[in-house]
Amino acid sequence: MEQVSPSLDHVPSTQVARVTEHAAVAAAMLSGRGDERAADQAAIAAMRAELSLTAISGTVVVGEGERDQAPALYVGEAVGAGGVEVDIALDPLEGTTICAKNLPNALTLIALAEPGCLLKVPDVYMEKIAVGPGYPDGIVSLDRSPADNLGALADARKVPVQQITACILDRPRNAGLIEEIRSVGAAIRLIGDGDVAGVIHTTDRAVTGIDIYMGIGGAPEGVLAAAALRCMGGQMQGRLQLNTLDKRARAEKMGLGHPDRIFTLADMVAGDVVFAATGVTDGNLLDGVRMHAGSIATHSLILRSRSRTVRNVRTRHHDLSRFGL
Numbered sequence: 001m002e003q004v005s006p007s008l009d010h011v012p013s014t015q016v017a018r019v020t021e022h023a024a025v026a027a028a029m030l031s032g033r034g035d036e037r038a039a040d041q042a043a044i045a046a047m048r049a050e051l052s053l054t055a056i057s058g059t060v061v062v063g064e065g066e067r068d069q070a071p072a073l074y075v076g077e078a079v080g081a082g083g084v085e086v087d088i089a090l091d092p093l094e095g096t097t098i099c100a101k102n103l104p105n106a107l108t109l110i111a112l113a114e115p116g117c118l119l120k121v122p123d124v125y126m127e128k129i130a131v132g133p134g135y136p137d138g139i140v141s142l143d144r145s146p147a148d149n150l151g152a153l154a155d156a157r158k159v160p161v162q163q164i165t166a167c168i169l170d171r172p173r174n175a176g177l178i179e180e181i182r183s184v185g186a187a188i189r190l191i192g193d194g195d196v197a198g199v200i201h202t203t204d205r206a207v208t209g210i211d212i213y214m215g216i217g218g219a220p221e222g223v224l225a226a227a228a229l230r231c232m233g234g235q236m237q238g239r240l241q242l243n244t245l246d247k248r249a250r251a252e253k254m255g256l257g258h259p260d261r262i263f264t265l266a267d268m269v270a271g272d273v274v275f276a277a278t279g280v281t282d283g284n285l286l287d288g289v290r291m292h293a294g295s296i297a298t299h300s301l302i303l304r305s306r307s308r309t310v311r312n313v314r315t316r317h318h319d320l321s322r323f324g325l
Helices: 006-010 013-028 036-051 096-100 146-157 172-183 195-208 219-232 245-253
Strands: 056-062 084-094 107-113 125-131 165-169 187-191 212-218 235-240 273-279 290-292 295-304 309-317
Touching: 006 084, 013 036, 013 084, 013 107, 013 273, 013 295, 013 309, 036 084, 036 096, 036 107, 056 219, 084 195, 084 219, 107 195, 107 219, 125 195, 125 219, 146 172, 146 212, 165 172, 165 195, 172 187, 172 212, 187 195, 195 212, 195 219, 195 273, 212 219, 219 235, 219 273, 219 295, 219 309
Parallel strands: 056 084, 165 187, 165 212
Antiparallel strands: 084 107, 107 273, 125 212, 125 235, 273 295, 290 295, 295 309
16 A cells, blocks of 8 residues: 655645636736736745745646746746645646636646656647546556557546547647547647646536547646646656657756656646636636625635545635736
8 A cells, every 4th residue: 555644735725726816816816918927926935925825845847847036936946835745747827828818728737746756758749648537557658659549548437439529629639649549530629828726627527428538739838738637636647758859858957768758647746736826808617706795705626645535725815905906
């Protein structure tokens, strides 16, 4: 049986949620204004400010960049007010474009884990495949063709492949994959941004209609998605897209081994982990921020791998001074 340190027991889930809530409100105030950079910077500043009040001694291991480039929460940055030592993966605003356009599924995200338990990855692309819980181990693999993976999933569900829906980022780099999936008759849900939400959607297909996530997205987002799946159950693999000498050198510097290595969920996230997400705009997973007279409402998801708890938290904030209002 896995031995788990109780260290994260000393970090209340409400503290973790406050970090994503603060960032979500800051981003929501700029939702639909058409300025991606402004929304992203507002979320970063709010997340950093709330982390500075949180009782942790944290190190960002998956963040906005690999170097010290303010205002990003960069890899290697120390955060927190002092306390439990944790490694942190974060995305202050997943879906900057969809936030700027006020489209669905913009989120703020953070994962806290014991030191050394989150895979450190360069800011490159990652090929990913993920399914939710309830399937035999190894049901999908990046070493198999999309058609084989979809067929295996359909067989496990005892349905024709035409009843399988894959979620994919709508990007030119995924055009070949999209064509192959359509050629076997499966459906596709294209998303413009936010592939962490796309992976999480596989955990509750009855609500989201998503059976599998496939395609190439960001590597940091891959680790965040793996953190959520570790808490909720599911399977995931990732393979870094190291198509230049510079990218290979950065990966080698991080000790990531062979450039074609497939990382499993356990490779990307180990030990105990706490994950939190707050909706910025409405989506399948979470409702967006609501501004009321004298209060603000947020909707968050708080997960813990050790206890396998999934908390949907709706909060009404009456102290608006916290948000600079």
